[in-house]
Amino acid sequence: MMSQAQEWISICALTALRPGTGACALVQGKQLALFRPSKEATLYALDNIDPFAQASVLSRGLIAEHDGALWVASPLKKQHFRLSDGHCLENPDFSITSYPVRVNGDRVEVALA
Amino acid sequence: MQASTHNAGQPPRILVVGNGMVGHRFIEELCERSAPGAYQVTVLGAEPRAAYDRVHLSSYFSHHTSEELSLVKPGFYDKHGITLHLGEAVKQVDRAAKQIHTNQGRVLDYDTLILATGSYPWVPPIQGAQHHECFVYRTIEDLKAIRSAAKQAKSGVVIGGGLLGLEAAGALKALGLQTHVVEFAPVLMAEQLDSQGGQMLRRKIESMGVTVHTGKNTQEIQMHGGQQAAHRLCFADGSQLEVDLVVFSTGIRPQDTLARYGGLPVAERGGILIDDHCQTADPAIYAIGECAAWQGRFFGLVAPGYKMAQVVVDRLLGGDARFEGADMSAKLKLLGVSVGSIGDAHGRTPGSHSYVFQDDQAGVYKKIVVSADGSRLLGAVLVGDAEDYGNLLQMALNDLPLPAHPDSLILPAYAGAKPTLGVDALPESAQICSCFDVTKGRIAQAVADGHHTLAALKAETRAGTGCGGCVPLITQVLNAELAKQGIEVKNHLCGHFPYSRQELYHLIRVGGIKTFEEAIAKHGQGYGCEVCKPTVGSILASCWNDYVLGEDLTGLQDTNDIFLGNMQKDGTYSVIPRMAGGEVTPEGLMAVAEVARDYRLYTKITGAQRIGLFGAQKDDLPAIWARLIDAGFETGQAYAKALRMVKTCVGSTWCRFGVQDSVGLGVELEHRYKGLRTPHKMKFGVSGCTRECAEAQGKDVGIIATDKGWNLYVCGNGGMKPRHADLLAADLDKASLLQYLDRFMMFYVRTADKLQRTASWLESLEGGLDYLKQVIIDDSLGLAAELEADMARLRDAYACEWQQTVADVSQHARFAHFINNSARDPLVQFVAERAQHRPASPAERVPTYNISLEEA
Numbered sequence: 001m002m003s004q005a006q007e008w009i010s011i012c013a014l015t016a017l018r019p020g021t022g023a024c025a026l027v028q029g030k031q032l033a034l035f036r037p038s039k040e041a042t043l044y045a046l047d048n049i050d051p052f053a054q055a056s057v058l059s060r061g062l063i064a065e066h067d068g069a070l071w072v073a074s075p076l077k078k079q080h081f082r083l084s085d086g087h088c089l090e091n092p093d094f095s096i097t098s099y100p101v102r103v104n105g106d107r108v109e110v111a112l113a
Numbered sequence: 114m115q116a117s118t119h120n121a122g123q124p125p126r127i128l129v130v131g132n133g134m135v136g137h138r139f140i141e142e143l144c145e146r147s148a149p150g151a152y153q154v155t156v157l158g159a160e161p162r163a164a165y166d167r168v169h170l171s172s173y174f175s176h177h178t179s180e181e182l183s184l185v186k187p188g189f190y191d192k193h194g195i196t197l198h199l200g201e202a203v204k205q206v207d208r209a210a211k212q213i214h215t216n217q218g219r220v221l222d223y224d225t226l227i228l229a230t231g232s233y234p235w236v237p238p239i240q241g242a243q244h245h246e247c248f249v250y251r252t253i254e255d256l257k258a259i260r261s262a263a264k265q266a267k268s269g270v271v272i273g274g275g276l277l278g279l280e281a282a283g284a285l286k287a288l289g290l291q292t293h294v295v296e297f298a299p300v301l302m303a304e305q306l307d308s309q310g311g312q313m314l315r316r317k318i319e320s321m322g323v324t325v326h327t328g329k330n331t332q333e334i335q336m337h338g339g340q341q342a343a344h345r346l347c348f349a350d351g352s353q354l355e356v357d358l359v360v361f362s363t364g365i366r367p368q369d370t371l372a373r374y375g376g377l378p379v380a381e382r383g384g385i386l387i388d389d390h391c392q393t394a395d396p397a398i399y400a401i402g403e404c405a406a407w408q409g410r411f412f413g414l415v416a417p418g419y420k421m422a423q424v425v426v427d428r429l430l431g432g433d434a435r436f437e438g439a440d441m442s443a444k445l446k447l448l449g450v451s452v453g454s455i456g457d458a459h460g461r462t463p464g465s466h467s468y469v470f471q472d473d474q475a476g477v478y479k480k481i482v483v484s485a486d487g488s489r490l491l492g493a494v495l496v497g498d499a500e501d502y503g504n505l506l507q508m509a510l511n512d513l514p515l516p517a518h519p520d521s522l523i524l525p526a527y528a529g530a531k532p533t534l535g536v537d538a539l540p541e542s543a544q545i546c547s548c549f550d551v552t553k554g555r556i557a558q559a560v561a562d563g564h565h566t567l568a569a570l571k572a573e574t575r576a577g578t579g580c581g582g583c584v585p586l587i588t589q590v591l592n593a594e595l596a597k598q599g600i601e602v603k604n605h606l607c608g609h610f611p612y613s614r615q616e617l618y619h620l621i622r623v624g625g626i627k628t629f630e631e632a633i634a635k636h637g638q639g640y641g642c643e644v645c646k647p648t649v650g651s652i653l654a655s656c657w658n659d660y661v662l663g664e665d666l667t668g669l670q671d672t673n674d675i676f677l678g679n680m681q682k683d684g685t686y687s688v689i690p691r692m693a694g695g696e697v698t699p700e701g702l703m704a705v706a707e708v709a710r711d712y713r714l715y716t717k718i719t720g721a722q723r724i725g726l727f728g729a730q731k732d733d734l735p736a737i738w739a740r741l742i743d744a745g746f747e748t749g750q751a752y753a754k755a756l757r758m759v760k761t762c763v764g765s766t767w768c769r770f771g772v773q774d775s776v777g778l779g780v781e782l783e784h785r786y787k788g789l790r791t792p793h794k795m796k797f798g799v800s801g802c803t804r805e806c807a808e809a810q811g812k813d814v815g816i817i818a819t820d821k822g823w824n825l826y827v828c829g830n831g832g833m834k835p836r837h838a839d840l841l842a843a844d845l846d847k848a849s850l851l852q853y854l855d856r857f858m859m860f861y862v863r864t865a866d867k868l869q870r871t872a873s874w875l876e877s878l879e880g881g882l883d884y885l886k887q888v889i890i891d892d893s894l895g896l897a898a899e900l901e902a903d904m905a906r907l908r909d910a911y912a913c914e915w916q917q918t919v920a921d922v923s924q925h926a927r928f929a930h931f932i933n934n935s936a937r938d939p940l941v942q943f944v945a946e947r948a949q950h951r952p953a954s955p956a957e958r959v960p961t962y963n964i965s966l967e968e969a
Contacts, residue, residue, distance in 0.1 A: 011933045016926065020668020021675075023932040031940075034932070037640065049940070054955035055684040056930075056940045060675065062647070063668065065609070065640035073643040075672035075680055 006100060006111040014041060014106050022059035022072065024048045027110060032099060033059035034108065035083055037070055044083035045101040045110050050074045051094045058096075124153045127429075128213060128223035130203050130371070132158030134167055135402030135418035136229035137184050142426040144193045154195045155221060157213075159202035160252055163190075168415055170256060170280065179253050206375040208395055225397055227425065228372065228385060232365040232403035232413065241334030246344075248360045250281040259360060263288040266357030268342055270294070272331055274301040278362035279447040282323055285360065286448065293324045293356060295331060295346065305443060305454035309469070310494040313478035317450045317497060320476075326354065334359060367404045367411045380406035389435040390428050391421045399425045412439055416547045423550060440510060440547065444495075444502045450476075451499035456509045457482050457492035465491055468520040479523040481505065488514055493523075503586040511543050536589045545590060546576035546583045553590055560594035567591060606867065607644040610637040614648060614792065614867045621649070622656050628665045629653075647671040648867045651754055654790035655862045658910035660917050661790075662924060673752035676731060676928065677914055683941055683952035688714065688726040688737055690746035691787065694761045694779035694799075695722030704744030712737055715949045721758045721796070723749060728952070730941055732929050738915040747913040750788055754868075756795045759783040760808065764801030764818070771801030773818030778847070779807075782816075785851070786858060788911050792865040792874075796831075810838045813871040814854065819843070823850050827857060827885070830872035839875070839882045842890060852901065856889045859900035 011025045017036040025032045031048040048056050053076045061072040064080065071080040071089065080089035086096040100111040127143070129136050140156065158164075163185040170182070190197045198215070205214040206226065213221050234249035236242050248259050250271075263269065269285040271278045274296025285292045294301070300311030301318070315325050330349035339345040339355040346354045367384035377393050378386045384406025391399050391407075402418035403411060412418065417439030427434035444453040460467050464485030471478050477497040484491055490508045495501060501523060508515070508522075516522070539545075541554035551574050559573045567588060571577050577584045604613040610633070612620065617636065626632050629649050633641055641649075650669030654661055661667075661674055673679045678686030690705065697705075705724055709716045712733055714726035729737055738748075751757060759782050762768065764775030779799040786797075798809030799816045808831075809815030815826035821844040829838025842853060865874045878884055887893035918924045930938045942958050943950040953959075 016932055018664070018667055018927070023927075024930060026931040026934040026936060031931075031938075053682060054940070055682065056938050057680070057684040060672065060680070060684075062643040062671065063640075064642035064646070066642060070640065075675075076682065076684075078643060 008102070008104065008109040008111050010104075011108045011110060014103050014108055017043070017108065020063065022061065022063070024056065024059040025110070028112060030112065031056045032110060033072070034101065034110070035059070035063055035070075035072060037063050037083070041103045043101045043103065043108060044070070045099040046072070046081060046083065046086050047096040049096075050076055050079075051088070051096055052077060052079055124151055125224040126153045126155070126222060127225045127227065128221060129154065129156045129227040129229060130213070131229035131231055131402070131404070132156055132160070132164050132197070132199065133229060133231045133402065134164060134184065134415050135231070135422055136227070137164030138419045139227060139229060139401060139422035139425060140190075140193075140195065142422055143429070144195075146426055146430060150194065154193075155223075156190070156195060156197045157201050157203055157215065157221075158197070158199045160254070161200045162253065163197065163199060165253065167251070170250075170253070170284075182253070203371060206371050206398075208375055208377075208398070211397060223397070225399070225429065228393075228398065228400040228404055229402050229418075229422075230368040230371065230404040232411075233368050234361060235364045235366045236361045237331075237363055239331055239334060241336050242361065244334070244336040246336060246359070247334065248358070250277060250284070250360055250362050251365075256284065259284065259358070260288060262358055263290055266290055266343070268293070268356040269358035269360065270346065270354060270356045271360045271362050272346075273362035273364070274298070274325065274327065275304060275362065275364070276302055276443070276445070276447070277365075279318070281360050281362045282318075283448045285358070286321070286323060290358065291324075292322070293326065293354060294318070295329050295348075295354070296325070296327045297330055299328045301325065301327065302452070302454075305458060306452070306494055306496065307459055307480060309471070310458075310478050310480065310496045313471070313476060313496045314447075314450060314452060316473075317476045318448050321448055323448065365403065365413055367406065369404055372400070372404075380409045380411070382406075382410070384411035387421075387436075389424075389437065391425050391436055392428070399428075401425055407436055407438070412441070414439070414441060414443065416440075419548060420550060442506055442509070442547075444499050444506075450497060451495070453493065453495035453499035453502040453505075455493040455502070455506050456490075458494045460492065462491050468523065470520070470523045470525075472525075481519060481523055483515060483519050487519065490515055490519070500585075503583060507539055507543060507545075507586070511539060513538060536586065536593050545586050546574075548583075549575040549578065551576035556587060556590045557594050560591055561598070565591075565595060604866065606648055607642055609633060609639045609641050609645045610649075612636065614652070615864050617649070618652050618655070618863055621652050627653065627657060627659070629669050630665070643671075644867070647674075650674070651790045651792065651867075655907075658789070658907045660912070661914060662918060662927075667927075676734065677748065677752055677918060678729065678734060679752045681727060681952065684938060685728045685730055685941055685952070686734060687751065688729050688734070688741070689719065689723060689749040689751035690741050691749040691758075691783070692723040693783040693787075694759055694776050696776065696780060697724070701744060701746065704741065704746070708737055708740050713943075713950070715951065719751075721751070722760050723751075723758060725751070728943065728950070730930070730937055732937065735919055735925050735928055739919045742913070742916055742919060748788075748915040750914075753788070753790060754792065754794050755788055755790050756783070756786040756797065759797040759799060760812070761799045762801050762804075762806035764799075768801055770804060771818065772820055773801055773823065775799040775801035775807065775816075775818055778816065778823070782814075782854070785908065786854075788914070789858070789862075789907055791858070791862055793868050793870045795871065811835060812838065814838075814857070816850070822846050825850060825853060828871040828875040830870055834872070836872040841882075841886060853889050855904040856897050856900045857885075859903050860885075860888060860896070863900075 009027055017023055019036055019039045022033050022035040025034055033046045033048040035044040048058050050057050057075050058072055061075045064071050064073050070083045073080055086098040088094040102109050165182040166184055202216045203213045204216050211223055234251050249255055268291040270293040271281045272295045274294050282292050282294050300308045301314050319325055331346055332349050333347040335345040342355040343357045369379050369385045372379055372385040380386055385393055385400040385404055387393055387400050387405045387407055391401055393400050401421035421436055424434045424436045442455040460482040465482050467480050467482045469480045480494045482492040493505045539553050543553045545551055545553050555574055559570055564570050564573045577587050605611050620636050632649050646669045661670055709726050715728050717725050719725040759779040761776045761779035765771035766774055795813040797814045798807040798812040800807040800809045801818045809817055810826050811829045811831040815829055815838045817824045823845045824843045825841045826838035827841045830836040942953040944953045944957055
């Protein structure tokens with residue numbers, strides 16, 4: 001079965017994301033965390049809400065590399081969430097959703113489904 | 114009635130009378146070694162609480178609570194199906210019926226009875242001593258009574274200058290009483306120390322403000338008969354002493370009443386007679402700990418009691434372990450003075466001779482007693498410095514041959530290379546931890562099984578968790594075993610940098626490195642992580658003091674630095690402007706108040722003599738700070754690993770006791786070092802006189818005014834692990850003070866590990882305080898000029914980060930909650946509390962709906 005074409009939603013200019021940091025975006029009522037690990041145009045998108053503290057903070061965490069993968073460490077208590085799929089290193093029951101994200105021209109776009 | 118106790122088909126019933134340290138140790142050993150459900154165990158304790166650490170009782174006053182002294186893990190008895198009756202004493206043992214009767218009228222059957230009733234404090238028959246306001250020192254209840262009486266008292270006396278008496282004196286001193294110790298013998302701790310050692314101990318204790326009276330025979334206590342104080346002690350020589358509180362610590366006697374009434378034989382000087390299996394004359398009854406007497410004598414230390422507990426468990430399980438006497442060596446800290454006593458401390462062995470080292474100025478006395486042929490160590494006395502205790506004890510216990518010059522064992526290190534025992538010399542069977550009878554072989558096995566840290570070893574073997582005296586030796590065994598396995602003890606930052614923080618600081622400083630990318634390309638590998646990024650960020654700031662939110666540096670900053678505020682649990686921030694030295698003008702207060710009101714911020718005085726505004730949303734931060742800066746404030750760096758603040762008392766400008774201007778100095782110091790990123794946060798304190806109202810000795814840097822200048826204390830800490838600061842230099846003029854401080858700060862910045870406070874930094878410095886004094890005062894490394902120049906350069910580079918951020922409009926977009934929308938975070942909600950508000954818990958939040966106007 002053909003999946004429905006993803007609906008890409010434009011968020012901001014790529015230059016608005018400072019390399020090595022994240023930012024929070026509001027997408028159809030959802031709080032998303034966008035991450036730009038380096039100067040490259042490679043981006044990631046996860047839920048912004050820390051599932052342990054129920055606070056909207058993950059975009060403000062440090063981006064870290066462990067075991068060859070990139071993670072964000074929650075700014076509150078440092079639990080790690082894998083940027084590629086939202087897997088929680090400390091407790092997989094607290095894993096979060098990841099979202100497709102791309103750079104189209106100079107715009108950052110995400111898709112919710 | 115003989116036949117009532119049949120218990121056919123049921124597990125044997127073990128009844129333990131007494132829930133002290135030894136009684137509890139028996140239960141633990143039994144649970145550890147027997148199958149679950151193999152016994153039906155009931156425990157009776159006369160005290161209202163489960164077993165606790167009596168050895169460290171005096172710490173109850175200083176910083177422990179009764180919960181922390183507890184030896185029983187929560188749920189331990191339940192988990193093992195053991196019935197525990199507390200606050201219930203046994204009043205009679207009916208040996209014929211194998212039953213006990215309690216003071217609550219309960220009758221319990223037993224198959225095996227364990228008596229672990231301990232001892233009671235013995236009070237001599239002096240007139241007045243039986244008065245209910247004369248205290249003894251054994252249980253937490255005793256301590257509570259003493260503490261409550263001390264509230265009405267200014268002075269107190271401990272009668273008895275033995276080990277326990279000095280512990281009790283420490284407790285009185287901790288309660289703030291003017292403390293006296295009265296001892297019948299001519300020296301303190303006559304049991305463990307020779308007369309010279311006792312003299313040294315006395316001098317040290319007296320220098321701490323405790324008055325010692327030796328050779329005093331107390332004849333009468335006139336309770337409420339004093340004139341200067343409440344009570345009066347009358348001595349045989351006609352002299353008198355008046356105090357408000359009296360504590361007896363004149364020895365202990367075995368609590369053997371149950372045995373006496375039950376017709377069991379007891380020793381002449383007290384104690385239930387036991388054989389090598391700790392069995393009493395009745396084969397169904399064992400006695401362990403201080404209530405038991407082996408070969409006619411009882412043991413007033415915990416280690417022999419633990420050994421007895423092990424012997425009985427082994428016996429019950431069919432083994433043949435025997436109690437063969439106990440080593441009565443001991444190492445402890447009394448009123449802050451380290452004291453050690455090993456074996457034949459008095460040199461009573463025929464033909465033995467001794468070596469003595471004494472340093473009156475440092476207050477150190479050491480003596481070793483060696484055999485007639487000089488080949489074996491028989492005993493030792495250590496006062497003021499018990500570092501050698503572990504080595505000497507192992508030499509004595511394991512009968513190791515002595516070096517050619519035995520005196521070299523106790524001479525200071527500068528006298529030449531000290532012959533180290535080297536744990537390799539110890540046999541596998543050597544007992545390292547006497548409290549839990551753990552051998553070197555057992556520890557080596559645990560290391561081989563993968564327990565590679567001290568904490569892991571303690572948890573696995575329990576070694577070092579009793580009195581703690583053997584911890585240095587355990588560490589030696591650990592390191593030796595790790596070395597044998599070829600495991601290097603590494604202090605690398607993380608997987609991305611194969612260097613310690615100190616090494617990396619040097620590489621960055623010398624290499625002129627300005628960014629993380631450059632650092633990891635030259636000296637590391639991979640992308641970096643939440644450990645190395647902030648550490649490198651902090652090192653870069655310590656080296657160059659560049660704006661931390663610069664383009665290349667932002668991504669390195671940890672939670673608080675990245676938005677220049679401390680993140681709270683709900684993602685909001687605190688706002689704390691600098692109020693140097695705790696000073697603030699009425700106009701300043703009004704400006705802070707207006708900001709707090711306009712932005713609805715919860716307002717509180719922090720622990721650092723300034724005002725904290727909480728609950729600020731990220732997007733409000735630039736506007737809030739713009740207003741504070743307009744009112745003349747600057748950032749307080751409350752979010753940074755940097756000098757936070759200088760706490761001051763009002764000092765000589767206002768206070769009628771102050772001898773120097775502590776506020777003036779505190780303000781100057783805070784401005785001198787503000788913003789400088791250090792390996793961890795730092796706090797200073799400046800007190801205007803010895804009353805120490807600024808609590809400077811609990812700070813990383815503490816300065817106390819004297820008539821002649823300033824005393825400089827360093828490396829103190831409050832918080833989780835309090836540490837009193839050490840005196841680095843006394844009576845300094847201000848110029849020298851600033852010079853030493855510049856050097857101290859930069860030396861700490863250069864050499865500390867990541868997130869290492871000054872207190873643990875000093876403890877990890879090889880050579881300790883003396884080394885630090887040499888570096889800072891004598892410039893032994895020839896570094897002083899460089900350190901001072903570094904500090905001057907950094908101070909010149911200081912700028913208020915919030916001023917920079919407010920001025921830089923490109924920063925403001927970063928502070929919006931959403932990068933694509935001006936809405937605020939709907940999860941940030943507050944509920945009212947005590948006339949202000951606090952964050953709503955997730956359950957208290959009101960759901961919010963985003964209604965998009967464009968779609969409508």
